[in-house]
Amino acid sequence: MSTPLNASLLRGFSILSLFSDQRNEISVAVVCSELNLNAATAHRFLTTLEEVGVIFSHARGKYSLGLRMSEYGALAQRTSPLVSTVQPVIDRLAMELDEAVMVARAASSGVMCVATAQANRAIAVNVKIGTILDYHATAQGKLWLAHMHAEQRDRKIKQISLKPFNPDTIIDTNNLLAELERVKQQGYATNLGEREPDIAAVAVPVVSKKGELILTLSVFGMRHRFAPDFIDHVRKKLEQAARIIRASYYT
Amino acid sequence: MSTPLNASLLRGFSILSLFSDQRNEISVAVVCSELNLNAATAHRFLTTLEEVGVIFSHARGKYSLGLRMSEYGALAQRTSPLVSTVQPVIDRLAMELDEAVMVARAASSGVMCVATAQANRAIAVNVKIGTILDYHATAQGKLWLAHMHAEQRDRKIKQISLKPFNPDTIIDTNNLLAELERVKQQGYATNLGEREPDIAAVAVPVVSKKGELILTLSVFGMRHRFAPDFIDHVRKKLEQAARIIRASYYT
DNA sequence: GATTTATATCTCATTATATGAGATTTTAAC
DNA sequence: GTTAAAATCTCATATAATGAGATATAAATC
Numbered sequence: 001m002s003t004p005l006n007a008s009l010l011r012g013f014s015i016l017s018l019f020s021d022q023r024n025e026i027s028v029a030v031v032c033s034e035l036n037l038n039a040a041t042a043h044r045f046l047t048t049l050e051e052v053g054v055i056f057s058h059a060r061g062k063y064s065l066g067l068r069m070s071e072y073g074a075l076a077q078r079t080s081p082l083v084s085t086v087q088p089v090i091d092r093l094a095m096e097l098d099e100a101v102m103v104a105r106a107a108s109s110g111v112m113c114v115a116t117a118q119a120n121r122a123i124a125v126n127v128k129i130g131t132i133l134d135y136h137a138t139a140q141g142k143l144w145l146a147h148m149h150a151e152q153r154d155r156k157i158k159q160i161s162l163k164p165f166n167p168d169t170i171i172d173t174n175n176l177l178a179e180l181e182r183v184k185q186q187g188y189a190t191n192l193g194e195r196e197p198d199i200a201a202v203a204v205p206v207v208s209k210k211g212e213l214i215l216t217l218s219v220f221g222m223r224h225r226f227a228p229d230f231i232d233h234v235r236k237k238l239e240q241a242a243r244i245i246r247a248s249y250y251t
Numbered sequence: 252m253s254t255p256l257n258a259s260l261l262r263g264f265s266i267l268s269l270f271s272d273q274r275n276e277i278s279v280a281v282v283c284s285e286l287n288l289n290a291a292t293a294h295r296f297l298t299t300l301e302e303v304g305v306i307f308s309h310a311r312g313k314y315s316l317g318l319r320m321s322e323y324g325a326l327a328q329r330t331s332p333l334v335s336t337v338q339p340v341i342d343r344l345a346m347e348l349d350e351a352v353m354v355a356r357a358a359s360s361g362v363m364c365v366a367t368a369q370a371n372r373a374i375a376v377n378v379k380i381g382t383i384l385d386y387h388a389t390a391q392g393k394l395w396l397a398h399m400h401a402e403q404r405d406r407k408i409k410q411i412s413l414k415p416f417n418p419d420t421i422i423d424t425n426n427l428l429a430e431l432e433r434v435k436q437q438g439y440a441t442n443l444g445e446r447e448p449d450i451a452a453v454a455v456p457v458v459s460k461k462g463e464l465i466l467t468l469s470v471f472g473m474r475h476r477f478a479p480d481f482i483d484h485v486r487k488k489l490e491q492a493a494r495i496i497r498a499s500y501y502t
Numbered sequence: 503g504a505t506t507t508a509t510a511t512c513t514c515a516t517t518a519t520a521t522g523a524g525a526t527t528t529t530a531a532c
Numbered sequence: 533g534t535t536a537a538a539a540t541c542t543c544a545t546a547t548a549a550t551g552a553g554a555t556a557t558a559a560a561t562c
Contacts, residue, residue, distance in 0.1 A: 002298075003294060003298045004548095006548090007547095008258075008260055009296065010299060012260040012263065016323060019323075024331065029537085038521070039540085040522055040540080041522065045257060047253075048260045051358050052260075053363060056333070058500055060529075060539070061529085064333070065330055066331070067334055067337060067354065067356075067365040068380065068381070069324055070335075071365070071366065071380050072270075072320050072324055073321045073327065078272060079315065080315045082307070082315070083316060083320070083321045084321075107303075109302075114317070114318040114319055130304075258549095289550070289552085290511085290551085291510095293510095294510065311510070
């Protein structure tokens with residue numbers, strides 16, 4: 001059993017996760033309803049986040065992301081080669097392939113999207129950063145399962161519920177294990193409509209020198225685009241991107 | 252008395268504040284010594300920050316700022332007009348005047364530096380973001396005092412200790428009150444070696460429609476540069492910048 | 503390579519902080 | 533101007549956080 005986490009800190013960041021391109025300000029009421037919190041508690045967290053400068057209040061009860069958040073982000077870019085490498089690499093890949101790209105990492109809550117690059121399309125699929133991906137029904141999720149030790153993998157499969165999102169979703173444990181074996185053998189994973197009927201994805205690992213997964217990368221889009229030739233092309237491009245990102249991890 | 256803050260969240264951000272351009276990774280030991288924390292506690296906080304993705308561990312016990320921190324920073328830039336306005340404005344000002352510029356806001360811990368722009372000089376003065384400025388011995392600190400209601404100001408002056416940094420520091424309460432009256436009358440503050448013998452600064456307020464201080468801005472540098480003519484020139488430029496920033500607050 | 507030292511990680515009894523009901527204040531809606 | 537909704541504040545109670553000590557791992561030294 002690993003270190004229990006700090007619930008207040010988790011909650012603080014849950015509040016920060018409510019901000020998005022579509023939501024540039026939040027209120028006590030929004031926090032209460034979205035996170036099922038008491039008003040006094042929500043108010044206390046917002047006031048604390050304001051105190052440290054990552055949000056500010058420009059009108060009573062209305063909060064926006066603040067200057068220090070911007071500075072932390074810029075500092076992350078300046079001080080972490082991995083951080084400064086990932087976005088340009090996935091932006092370029094999205095442009096080259098004309099499909100969306102996503103990066104994910106393992107959190108205790110699941111496989112979490114930590115960076116995305118949009119396709120330059122009028123109608124595009126995207127995933128919101130912070131989203132937790134389904135282990136059994138996404139390309140990246142399957143990659144993470146495939147890289148687990150057998151015991152941990154089996155425990156995780158028991159723990160998750162193999163929701164039948166649609167007829168293509170793998171819901172039988174033996175079928176899932178066989179699929180994970182295939183993923184392991186071929187070194188990449190695909191998702192052909194398993195999570196959403198019309199969405200496909202290809203994912204590859206970014207592996208450490210010790211053979212552990214650091215991150216996973218995927219390209220995803222409308223399923224009809226993902227013919228075998230395109231999948232192979234995408235896989236090669238993703239592996240290339242993975243090599244660049246892996247190198248930045250060790251700078 | 253206002254809302255008590257959440258100590259865990261404050262502590263989490265204190266840990267994040269240990270990162271800097273000079274320190275691109277931190278460890279449990281660094282957190283323990285810098286913040287006077289128990290190792291188990293430090294470890295728990297680092298693990299929690301990693302869980303939310305704002306830091307990551309690329310080697311055992313070594314943490315760097317992570318992808319989600321970068322994304323929060325970018326989101327702040329995209330969603331908050333104030334945030335996206337401030338840095339370009341102060342960068343331009345620093346270039347025009349060839350002196351450093353700083354932005355501060357009020358936190359319960361004091362006047363806190365939240366943005367800076369460096370002078371384009373071989374040898375330059377700068378202040379680290381997050382630094383708490385002395386109320387009685389800095390231009391911005393005096394501005395914040397000058398804008399307080401008399402009762403609150405008197406309470407604050409009693410609370411702070413009027414440290415005699417050097418012979419130019421104002422350490423007598425009556426002299427400080429007289430100085431604050433001057434600051435209020437003229438609408439800007441100066442610091443001529445009060446905090447550091449060779450450093451001078453000019454500060455102006457960014458005031459809300461309701462007359463409350465939102466932020467303060469200052470230009471600072473080597474004292475010999477701050478002749479009366481230069482101070483006046485700087486003041487005008489700062490007031491111009493303040494108008495732009497104020498406008499962005501209401502977008 | 504073996505040993506020692508330092509650092510990181512984990513556990514759980516104890517301690518300290520966080521919570522939220524209810525009251526009050528402020529703002530928005532009518 | 534009145535009412536309703538939202539925000540803010542307080543403090544008794546509940547819950548989570550802490551940190552000593554143990555264990556594991558890595559680094560430093562020989």
